[in-house]
Amino acid sequence: MAERAALEELVKLQGERVRGLKQQKASADLIEEEVGKLLKLKAQLGPDESKQKFVLKTPKGTRDYSPRQMAVREKVFDVIIRCFKRHGAEVIDTPVFELKETLMGKYGEDSKLIYDLKDQGGELLSLRYDLTVPFARYLAMNKLTNIKRYHIAKVYRRDNPAMTRGRYREFYQCDFDIAGNFDPMIPDAECLKIMCEILSSLQIGDFLVKVNDRRILDGMFAICGVSDSKFRTICSSVDKLDKVTTQAVLLQTPAQAGEEPLGVGSVAAGGRYDGLVGMFDPKGRKVPCVGLSIGVERIFSIVEQRLEALEEKVRTTETQVLVASAQKKLLEERLKLVSELWDAGIKAELLYKKNPKLLNQLQYCEEAGIPLVAIIGEQELKDGVIKLRSVTSREEVREAGRKTFNFYYGYFIDYYWQKWPDTTPFTYKALGA
Amino acid sequence: MAERAALEELVKLQGERVRGLKQQKASADLIEEEVGKLLKLKAQLGPDESKQKFVLKTPKGTRDYSPRQMAVREKVFDVIIRCFKRHGAEVIDTPVFELKETLMGKYGEDSKLIYDLKDQGGELLSLRYDLTVPFARYLAMNKLTNIKRYHIAKVYRRDNPAMTRGRYREFYQCDFDIAGNFDPMIPDAECLKIMCEILSSLQIGDFLVKVNDRRILDGMFAICGVSDSKFRTICSSVDKLDKVSWEEVKNEMVGEKGLAPEVADRIGDYVQQHGGVSLVEQLLQDPKLSQNKQALEGLGDLKLLFEYLTLFGIDDKISFDLSLARGLDYYTGVIYEAVLLQTPAQAGEEPLGVGSVAAGGRYDGLVGMFDPKGRKVPCVGLSIGVERIFSIVEQRLEALEEKVRTTETQVLVASAQKKLLEERLKLVSELWDAGIKAELLYKKNPKLLNQLQYCEEAGIPLVAIIGEQELKDGVIKLRSVTSREEVNVRREDLVEEIKRRTGQPLCIC
16 A cells, blocks of 8 residues: 555656656657656556546447437427327337346247346346337237337347447337237238338438238248258348238438438338247237337437438527526526426526626527527616517517516517527428427 | 157146046046146146246336326426426436436445345446436536535435335436525525415415424534434434424434433423524524534525515414424525325325325535535535325325316217218318328227217217218218217317317417
């Protein structure tokens, strides 16, 4: 310990020596020699364990979603969920982890990619690998024979992605499934209709849905003379699809000026899997299922790429009006007014400063894309009015009596909202505002 | 292996023998004898590892959300998110697990409740325990000095809950925080305004928000004579005052925690007080408390806070309560907690528990723990206890016997006779393309009665009936499921008519 302290002192002194030489602009050779001595001393010291490590990263293969990325994500989910609801689907949710036994034996070779939880003395758990096995477990557990449900949630795979766009260890899946014994191909057709509606509404380009059937493949291989042992699965992860299979791919558009070519790849997939639920039922009772999964992570990337290429600004808040003051000592008035606006359901903000400059308040509006500013001024207060100003055009749109302001302007603000479309909450028009 | 296979074969044959005897209705004695042989053979086989175990449960402390529970959850989140957005908050999301190092040392004794991931050769990971530490990590990582954000996500704690209502190992947190250096108490006041707006909108009953300040507590205990080492444990006793009497609390402090009785009495003089801004003024004049620098700071800030809360119109919902001493690990200033006021139990309804439904406070030191230079970013925020709110809302619905719809379907496309599947498929597709929420039964030739029953069970308000005669006439029968009134609508007018009846705007949404 004393040795270490002495060593640390030497390192400190040598460091000061080097700094001093650099300041005096001593010869390069001399500096290099003294730096060499410093490095040798440091090496003797070994790794620095006394300081707290500042861990500032997310785990490998995972990421935070910034407000901007959340705005994109919310728009995409909105389109998808609207479609699922349009088709009468219910929604469920399941825990992020399952009993290890539930997931065992369901994923073949991919089982090694499952995240296990540490044995801490209780049940053995694993993070869910997809939403289909939890769904089958849910059906069997609740003895359901039919349901039409969607489920949007993150799943976990210990992949070793080349971190190519959209390949993560934690990522969203959007699943829609119809379980039950029905007349042939009607639910299957509806699944394809849903896939097409979603991909059209997202406006990410032309697409094609490829359709096949395991039984056709099997039969084809058999008559061509392929032995059973050589059959290859066409499904990459879950070998559960035993009948109809579908896959939607984007058609590559020629790269436009300044735009990276969108990768050709699958953005959705699905099919029929009649055998899975039976694996969970003690009596082996089967519940036929058909469904689809939207590859949203890839879609997030595509939408983000598009926005960047178009240089479109994405708003991360929905604030309609900033309550500002033109002179000092008007905080009380601002607090009262913003509170009235909130109580009337209007989306409003104020700066957390007692005496902010008007210029700073206007700048805040411009950065955040807030379209309107309600300015309180000493003279206007005496006259009993508030000035409502457009941030982009700088015109004063109205001066109104205080009493009518909040109620009337609830509608008023909506009207101006539509009048200035460049300030609507999300400027990516194609996503159907 | 061969032995086992042979044994399995014997078991199979014996099983068939037993089944055969039962079918032939052989004598009971004979059957019993052969069953006995079968069981012996099976016992030799040992535990049946070849068959798959049927595991039909969620892990301890977790649950699925059924469609009905999701409907409740969506409504509650909608109210909460609307409020956060009304106040100009952005939203972020973080991974479900963090590096183990990120969470280490942040939760004190509660660290033992963290779920770790197995060491599978990569980084050591743990499931997030709350949303605050990830937030601090996010701020430091992105070098942000100010942000107003909300975050709604599940967190994980290896609790041993008595499975009392709303206590799970996986549960939702709804956090809202304002980070940044601002003029005092304005963001703090907005947090309280948000809490009140949300709890009012949810309509779960009257509530009260208790407010206190870490510095006032510190100062108060100091002048009463509580040693630093006893601070946390005395806090947890004092915090029980909302549930038990002062005598019980005093007994715990003196009897179990070794506090001198005079010290306990001095504490009692303070902590049993609660009130409005007048109590703040009174304490500012208190001869002992006003000598303590920390307490003075806290009281000064609370006075300012009350001024702002009055301007926000919520002062009548706020109570300055000196016994509020919960969750003090990282709070450095104002702390608050919202409780539902117990309503007398109505006929057939269980009394709603008194308990916290939201809480929060100021925590100026946390982000600094993540910054290599120790740079501080002051934060103030709140967390809504949604799991408890889900239970309350579900309880209410059950008591009122209100039916909750789990889909939003507006119209079922039905057929009155056979062989009309094609027509149904075409029509339902037109409705979907027009943005109308519609369904059809997955049957070639469903009975009309079954289709109507489906509507009643799912709460679908309208049914569009295709009939042979109507087809010839170019009309569809549109029927109200509840009133049974029918009207013939021309095929080309159907979309508009449905939209009119369901209050939808005519443009596609």
